[in-house]
Amino acid sequence: MNARTDVGRMMEGQVVTPKRQLAMVFDLNKCLGCHTCSISCKRQWTREEGMEHQWWAVVNTMPGKGTPKDWEGMGGGWNAEGEPNPSRIPLRDEYGDAWQFNKQEVFHGGKGVETYLAPTNPDGSKPGWGPNWDEDEGGGEYPNSHFFYLPRICNHCTHPACLEACPRGAIYKRDEDGIVLINDKQCKGFRFCMEACPYKRIYYNHVRDISQKCIFCFPRVEKGVAPACARQCPGRLRFVGYLDDENGPIHKLVHQWKVALPLHGEYGTQPNVYYVPPLSPPRVDANGKVDPSKPRIPLDYLESLFGPRVAEVLEVIKAEKEKKARGEASELMDTLIVYKWPEDIFPDFTVDPAEL
Amino acid sequence: MLVRRTDAIDALADPGAAGWGAIAAETVKLMPAPAAMQPTRYIATKWRDQAYGAVASLDVQGVHDGATIAFRLRWRDSAKNAVRFENTDFPDAAALLFPLAADAPLFMGAPGQPVNLWYWRADFPERARSDVASGIGSSRVVDDTAITARAAHDGEFWSVVLRRALKVQANAAESVQLEPGQRLRTTFAVWEGGNLERAGIKAFAPQWVELAIEA
Numbered sequence: 001m002n003a004r005t006d007v008g009r010m011m012e013g014q015v016v017t018p019k020r021q022l023a024m025v026f027d028l029n030k031c032l033g034c035h036t037c038s039i040s041c042k043r044q045w046t047r048e049e050g051m052e053h054q055w056w057a058v059v060n061t062m063p064g065k066g067t068p069k070d071w072e073g074m075g076g077g078w079n080a081e082g083e084p085n086p087s088r089i090p091l092r093d094e095y096g097d098a099w100q101f102n103k104q105e106v107f108h109g110g111k112g113v114e115t116y117l118a119p120t121n122p123d124g125s126k127p128g129w130g131p132n133w134d135e136d137e138g139g140g141e142y143p144n145s146h147f148f149y150l151p152r153i154c155n156h157c158t159h160p161a162c163l164e165a166c167p168r169g170a171i172y173k174r175d176e177d178g179i180v181l182i183n184d185k186q187c188k189g190f191r192f193c194m195e196a197c198p199y200k201r202i203y204y205n206h207v208r209d210i211s212q213k214c215i216f217c218f219p220r221v222e223k224g225v226a227p228a229c230a231r232q233c234p235g236r237l238r239f240v241g242y243l244d245d246e247n248g249p250i251h252k253l254v255h256q257w258k259v260a261l262p263l264h265g266e267y268g269t270q271p272n273v274y275y276v277p278p279l280s281p282p283r284v285d286a287n288g289k290v291d292p293s294k295p296r297i298p299l300d301y302l303e304s305l306f307g308p309r310v311a312e313v314l315e316v317i318k319a320e321k322e323k324k325a326r327g328e329a330s331e332l333m334d335t336l337i338v339y340k341w342p343e344d345i346f347p348d349f350t351v352d353p354a355e356l
Numbered sequence: 357m358l359v360r361r362t363d364a365i366d367a368l369a370d371p372g373a374a375g376w377g378a379i380a381a382e383t384v385k386l387m388p389a390p391a392a393m394q395p396t397r398y399i400a401t402k403w404r405d406q407a408y409g410a411v412a413s414l415d416v417q418g419v420h421d422g423a424t425i426a427f428r429l430r431w432r433d434s435a436k437n438a439v440r441f442e443n444t445d446f447p448d449a450a451a452l453l454f455p456l457a458a459d460a461p462l463f464m465g466a467p468g469q470p471v472n473l474w475y476w477r478a479d480f481p482e483r484a485r486s487d488v489a490s491g492i493g494s495s496r497v498v499d500d501t502a503i504t505a506r507a508a509h510d511g512e513f514w515s516v517v518l519r520r521a522l523k524v525q526a527n528a529a530e531s532v533q534l535e536p537g538q539r540l541r542t543t544f545a546v547w548e549g550g551n552l553e554r555a556g557i558k559a560f561a562p563q564w565v566e567l568a569i570e571a
Contacts, residue, residue: 084398089443089552123441165398167555168493188495190555191443196398204443 008163008173008180010082015159021178021243021272022216024230025253025260026151027336028278029317030237033149035059035132037229037238041153044228045215050207052098052122055131056214057229062150063139063301068094068200069129077161077198078268084161087195095203096131097121139301143288146296148278150305151238153229154201154214155263155271156180162213165196177242178272179216187211198267224351226342231353236338240346243272248347249335250274257332259313261306276336277302277310279317357382359418359425361536361570368419368426371508371515376428381415384544386559393463394556395492409559411546414450420569425534426519427452429476429544436509437549438478446554447478449547450516454532454540456488462543462564464492472532474503476516478549481507484518488530492556498527522569537571 006016041057060066068074068090075087099119106117119127138147156173160180163171170186171193173179182193182202189209194202202213217227225231230238241248243255253260253276260274280296295314302310316332324333335344342350360379362368368375388409394400415430429450437448453462457469465471467490476484484503489495502524507516522534532540541564547553 084401086398086402092441092443095443161398165396167395167399186496188555192396192398192402192555194443195402206441206443206445209440 005172005175007175007178008158008160010159010164015270017158018173018175018178020176021158022156022221023178023241023243023250023254023272023274024153024227025239025250025274025276027237027239027276028148028150029276029336030235031059031149031151032235033059033061033135034234036232036234037151038131040228040232041214044217046212048207050205051203051212053092053095054203054205054212055096056201056203056212057151057153058131060132060150060152061135061138061147062305063147064134064137065129066150067096067131067152069133070094071200072264074200075198076196076200076267078159080268082268084165084196085198087198089191089194089204090200093121093125093128095200096129096133097127099127099130140296140298143284144296146280148280148297150263150275151229152199152201152263153273154180154216155199155269155273156214156216157272158270159268161196161198161267161269162193162202165192166190167192174218177216177218177221179218179221181215181218182211182213184208184210184212198264198269199271220353221349223353223356224349225353225356226346226349230346230349231342236341236345238345240349242348245348249345252331252335257316257335258309259316259332261309261313263305265307275306276317277306277313279314279321357416357418357565357567359420359567359569362419362421365419365421365424365426365519368428369506369517369519371428371430371506371517376417379417379419379428381417381430382565384414384416384561384565386411386413386544386546386561389463389545389556389558389560393492399556403557408548408551408553408557410551411548411559414544414546414561416544416565418567418569420522420534420536422536423522424519425522425569426517428515428517430513430515431546432512433509433514433548434512435548435550436478436511436514438481438509440479444552446547446549446552448514448549449475449477449554450514451475451545452518453543453545456530456532462562463560464489464495466491470530472498472530474518474520476503476505476507476518477547478507478509478514481505481516486520486527486531498530499524502526502531534569536569538569540567540569541565542567 046054187210241250282292283294320330320332452474460469473487486499487495545560
C-alpha cells in the first residue's frame with residue numbers, strides 16, 4: 001500500500017537515483033507557440049470534474065509572468081545548502097481558473113449588440129490571470145521587442161522537492177525510468193507538494209481532494225508510445241528518451257553536444273526537462289542600424305533562465321548552423337532537424353497509439 | 357473522564373441539545389505539535405517561525421446507551437472554515453485517537469502498534485472518517501460511514517457530536533471496540549483551517565486522557 005522508496009530522496013548526503021531516467025529536450029528554436037501540446041495533454045488526461053483548470057503542459061511567452069503568475073519568484077526547491085526553500089500555494093486565479101462564459105446572454109438572450117463575451121471565474125469573480133494571459137507580449141522596446149515560447153511540464157526531477165515535502169510518502173520516483181508520480185490513493189490533498197515545487201507544475205483537484213500533475217504519459221510510455229505532448233507537437237521539438245542511451249537524441253543533445261540546458265538549475269531539484277536556448281535576430285541600434293554583435297533577446301535574460309552556459313551553447317548552434325548552410329555535415333543540426341519522424345525524435349517510443 | 361450511560365442518547369444528537377448541559381465536560385489542554393515531529397524537512401522549515409496549533413483547549417463530553425457512543429467536542433474558533441475550493445482552503449477539523457495496541461504511541465501510533473482515528477472535518481460536517489495509522493504519515497481510511505456527526509458553529513465555538521456503535525463488525529480489527537465498563541485511553545487534535553493547518557500542523561493533546569465507559 002505504502003509505496004515509499006528511497007529513489008529521489010537525499011540519503012546520507014546523496015540523492016538516490018533511478019536505474020534509468022527518461023528525459024525530454026525542447027528545442028526552443030522550433031516552438032511556434034501553437035499549444036497543441038497543451039491541448040493534446042488536456043484531452044488525454046485532465047477532462048474530469050475537478051480538473052477543469054488543470055493544464056499539465058503549458059506554453060508560456062517569455063519574458064513573461066507565466067503559469068501560475070510570477071511562479072519564478074515564489075520559492076520552493078532547494079537552497080545552496082540543500083535546505084528546502086519555503087514557498088506558498090498559488091491560488092486558482094494565479095494559475096488561471098476554469099472560466100465560464102456568458103454564451104447564453106450573448107448568443108441567445110437578445111443582447112448580442114449590447115454586451116460581449118466575457119469570462120468569469122467559477123466563484124463569480126472576474127479573472128485576474130489565465131494560463132496564457134500574457135501570450136506574445138514579451139519584452140523589449142520596438143524595434144528590439146522580442147519573445148520566445150517556453151513549453152513547460154513537470155520536470156520529473158532527480159531530487160524532487162515535492163516528493164521530499166509530502167508527509168505521506170504519496171509521491172514516488174520510478175526506479176525503471178525516473179518518472180515522478182503522485183499515488184492518488186495515498187495523497188490526502190495536503191498540498192505541501194504544491195508549495196515545495198519551485199516550477200509550480202502541480203495542481204489541486206478540489207473534487208477528489210488530491211494533488212495532480214504531469215505523469216509523463218506513463219501508460220503510453222510503457223507501451224512504447226511517446227507522451228501525447230511530444231507525439232502531437234507539429235514543430236517536432238520535443239525529444240523523448242533515456243539520458244543514458246548514447247545513440248539517442250537526448251544523450252546527444254544533453255551530454256555529447258551539451259546544448260540542452262535545465263530551466264532554473266539553481267532551484268536545485270535537477271530537472272529532467274532540458275531546453276535548447278533560442279537564437280534571436282540581431283539588435284537594431286538607435287540609428288536604425290543592425291548591430292550583429294548583440295542578440296535581440298538579451299543574453300543576461302537567457303542566462304537567468306538557463307544558466308551561465310547559454311552564450312557558449314548559442315555559439316555552438318550558430319557555428320553548426322553555418323556549417324550546414326555551407327553544405328558541410330553537422331550531426332548536431334541533423335539531430336535538431338529531425339529528418340525522420342518519429343524514429344529520430346523519440347526512438348524508443350515510436351508506436352502509433354492508433355495501432356494498439 | 358467518565359462516559360456516562362444514558363437512555364436518551366438520541367436527544368443528544370444535536371450539539372446544541374440542552375441535555376449536554378447536564379453532562380460533565382473534561383477540558384483537555386492542547387499544544388502545537390512540535391516542529392521536530394513534523395515528518396518532512398519542508399514542513400519543519402516552513403513552519404519553524406510561524407505560529408500554529410493556537411487552539412489552547414478542547415471541552416470533551418461523552419455518553420453511551422449500551423449500543424451507541426457519542427462524544428461532543430467543543431473548541432474556540434471564531435473563524436469558521438468549512439469550504440474547500442480555493443487551493444488554499446483547509447477546513448477546520450478535529451480528531452480523537454484511540455490506541456489499538458497497548459503501547460501504541462500517542463503521536464499517530466507506530467509499526468505494529470496501530471491507532472484508530474475518528475477524524476471530523478468541516479467540509480463534510482455530517483460524517484467523520486475512521487482512519488487507522490501505524491506511524492506518522494501512514495494513516496488510511498478504514499471507513500467513512502460508521503461514524504456520523506452533527507456540527508454547529510455559533511460564531512465563536514465549534515461544537516461537534518460524533519456518534520458510533522460501541523462495537524463495529526466491518527473492519528473490526530482496525531476500529532476501536534468499546535463496551536460498558538471498559539477503561540481505555542484517548543487523545544485529541546484540532547486543526548485551524550484558516551491558518552492553513554493540516555496534517556501534523558495542528559494543536560494536539562500531549563497526554564492520554566483516561567476514559568471510563570460507565571457500566
